[in-house]
Amino acid sequence: MGFREILIKLPTDYDDDSLNREIEKTLNIKRFTKVIGKKSLDARKKNKIHWQLKVAVTSNELAGGERPQTSILKIPYKKRDKKAVVIGSGPAGFFAAYTLQKGGFKTILVERGKDVIQRKADIDFFERENSFTENSNYAFGEGGAGTFSDGKLTSRTKKISAEKAFILQTYIEAGAPEEIAYMTHPHLGSDNLLIMTENLRKMFIDRGGSVIFDCLVSDINVGSGKVKSLESSLGTIEGDVFLFATGHSSYETYKYLIKKGVQYRNKNFAIGSRVEHHQELINEAQWGCTSLKGVKAAEYRLTSSADNELPVYSFCMCPGGKVVPAAPYKDVNIVNGMSLYNRNSPFANAAIVAGINLESILKRPIDPLESLEWLEKLEQSFHIEDFRAPASTIEDFLRGSNSGNIQNSSYPLGLINYNLSELLPPFVSHALKRGLSDFSRKLKGFEKGNILGLESKTSALIQVHRNKDGLADRFSNLYINGEGSGYSGGIISSAADGIKGSMAIIRDF
Numbered sequence: 438m439g440f441r442e443i444l445i446k447l448p449t450d451y452d453d454d455s456l457n458r459e460i461e462k463t464l465n466i467k468r469f470t471k472v473i474g475k476k477s478l479d480a481r482k483k484n485k486i487h488w489q490l491k492v493a494v495t496s497n498e499l500a501g502g503e504r505p506q507t508s509i510l511k512i513p514y515k516k517r518d519k520k521a522v523v524i525g526s527g528p529a530g531f532f533a534a535y536t537l538q539k540g541g542f543k544t545i546l547v548e549r550g551k552d553v554i555q556r557k558a559d560i561d562f563f564e565r566e567n568s569f570t571e572n573s574n575y576a577f578g579e580g581g582a583g584t585f586s587d588g589k590l591t592s593r594t595k596k597i598s599a600e601k602a603f604i605l606q607t608y609i610e611a612g613a614p615e616e617i618a619y620m621t622h623p624h625l626g627s628d629n630l631l632i633m634t635e636n637l638r639k640m641f642i643d644r645g646g647s648v649i650f651d652c653l654v655s656d657i658n659v660g661s662g663k664v665k666s667l668e669s670s671l672g673t674i675e676g677d678v679f680l681f682a683t684g685h686s687s688y689e690t691y692k693y694l695i696k697k698g699v700q701y702r703n704k705n706f707a708i709g710s711r712v713e714h715h716q717e718l719i720n721e722a723q724w725g726c727t728s729l730k731g732v733k734a735a736e737y738r739l740t741s742s743a744d745n746e747l748p749v750y751s752f753c754m755c756p757g758g759k760v761v762p763a764a765p766y767k768d769v770n771i772v773n774g775m776s777l778y779n780r781n782s783p784f785a786n787a788a789i790v791a792g793i794n795l796e797s798i799l800k801r802p803i804d805p806l807e808s809l810e811w812l813e814k815l816e817q818s819f820h821i822e823d824f825r826a827p828a829s830t831i832e833d834f835l836r837g838s839n840s841g842n843i844q845n846s847s848y849p850l851g852l853i854n855y856n857l858s859e860l861l862p863p864f865v866s867h868a869l870k871r872g873l874s875d876f877s878r879k880l881k882g883f884e885k886g887n888i889l890g891l892e893s894k895t896s897a898l899i900q901v902h903r904n905k906d907g908l909a910d911r912f913s914n915l916y917i918n919g920e921g922s923g924y925s926g927g928i929i930s931s932a933a934d935g936i937k938g939s940m941a942i943i944r945d946f
């Protein structure tokens with residue numbers, strides 16, 4: 438049996454038969470099996486947009502050829518009597534708990550929010566009645582922050598290939614489309630994420646794991662460099678090793694961890710707003726036509742930099758998506774983006790953010806608690822009366838004018854016409870103006886969209902002092918992983934960081 442890996446270009450609306458014919462023609466063979474290794478859209482030339490596929494072909498009609506090695510995560514199992522407690526059921530916490538359970542630990546996953554079905558009902562109620570539910574919203578609840586998201590599975594880190602392969606395989610077992618294994622820009626959509634989150638929990642429980650919902654961990658009891666137990670809304674929780682994967686929205690968690698001796702430092706982060714356009718405008722600008730058979734919706738990724746200025750870039754672009762009210766607490770107002778698997782809403786949105794370092798902007802050293810307070814206050818200032826999003830057209834924002842001509846929006850709780858320069862810190866607003874002018878030159882019609890709300894959750898603004906696996910400095914059994922640790926951002930890198938913590942626990946306990 439021989440093996441070849443080939444690159445094939447196909448029209449955007451190709452089907453499986455045309456792919457097979459192309460393989461037959463390229464390799465001059467009739468019988469074979471194939472596995473798509475990579476699939477990406479090449480839209481560099483608008484009149485020649487096509488898919489580019491890397492296909493692994495196995496056939497008796499081929500001789501020789503070497504299969505590429507794939508990294509596999511090996512989780513060593515041992516029967517153990519130690520109890521591991523994981524706090525937070527987002528990607529980092531879930532994968533940490535799942536890995537620990539596979540490694541033989543008695544594992545408890547503790548989550549402040551509700552299970553994903555009840556959480557969905559609470560979010561629907563919020564969007565219908567403008568009535569916010571504490572601990573069960575876009576930020577908190579089973580599955581973590583990205584459960585109701587576009588579910589983009591891209592990650593820039595190259596050092597996590599074994600973890601990433603394990604995450605994608607586990608997602609596929611839980612019902613994710615198989616294409617996530619080979620698309621260069623894979624995404625799940627909120628509809629798949631909802632089903633998968635429930636299935637992942639069942640897979641964990643079937644292996645003997647336990648999940649406790651509606652359980653807010655409110656403190657740690659510390660002695661001799663160890664966490665002895667946790668305090669929670671449901672009472673004291675005992676354990677031998679504790680892994681916090683509470684994300685970057687859980688401000689009270691940061692505060693009690695810091696109070697109990699966990700050390701943090703400031704890090705660079707980014708702040709801005711979301712922009713929204715009609716998807717057809719983005720399709721036209723990127724493809725030269727309003728729709729393209731075989732491709733869902735056009736994406737963009739934009740960056741703008743200038744000497745001695747803050748870098749500005751687009752982040753978490755959601756084609757065919759919706760801008761959502763992503764507040765974790767009732768007195769703050771922030772936005773984020775999501776989409777369904779088909780990405781078929783008439784709107785495209787993305788965060789446009791400026792990268793900042795608070796200490797260099799405020800020109801003095803600041804304590805991590807002060808940074809948190811700074812951000813909290815900013816998030817509160819966007820909660821003007823309720824969860825409507827302050828907004829204007831991008832053109833108005835650039836000119837500093839107020840035409841009141843806001844475009845239609847997918848944002849479910851309504852927009853208030855507002856000059857965002859009055860709400861954003863001046864250095865952010867200044868940088869966004871420069872970036873948005875630049876983007877309006879790069880992407881035709883960009884200035885025609887809306888700019889709305891505050892985007893403050895691209896990554897954590899503080900970072901814990903820990904070793905590479907997540908073990909917090911000065912503690913022997915406290916791991917801090919995922920986005921809240923300040924070492925990861927996004928679904929894949931946070932899940933991978935959770936796995937790293939759990940693999941270290943499997944090794945060391």
Ligand SMILES: Cc1cc2nc3c(=O)[nH]c(=O)nc-3n(C[C@H](O)[C@H](O)[C@H](O)COP(=O)(O)OP(=O)(O)OC[C@H]3O[C@@H](n4cnc5c(N)ncnc54)[C@H](O)[C@@H]3O)c2cc1C
Pocket residue numbers: 524525526527528529530531547548549550575576577578579580581582583584585586587588589590591652653654655682683684685686687690753761763773774775918919920921926927928929931932
């Ligand atoms: C609307 C939206 C869209 C997004 N879209 C994408 C995307 O398309 N692709 C992407 O890669 N990333 C996306 N993200 C970011 C991504 O969701 C996060 O990077 C990722 O979820 C971080 O994982 P985590 O497990 O570290 O933390 P989180 O997902 O934040 O999970 C933390 C969990 O801990 C729980 N928790 C917090 N404090 C406590 C406590 N004290 N006691 C008990 N439980 C607690 C929370 O309820 C939560 O479930 C999106 C985020 C949002 C909000």
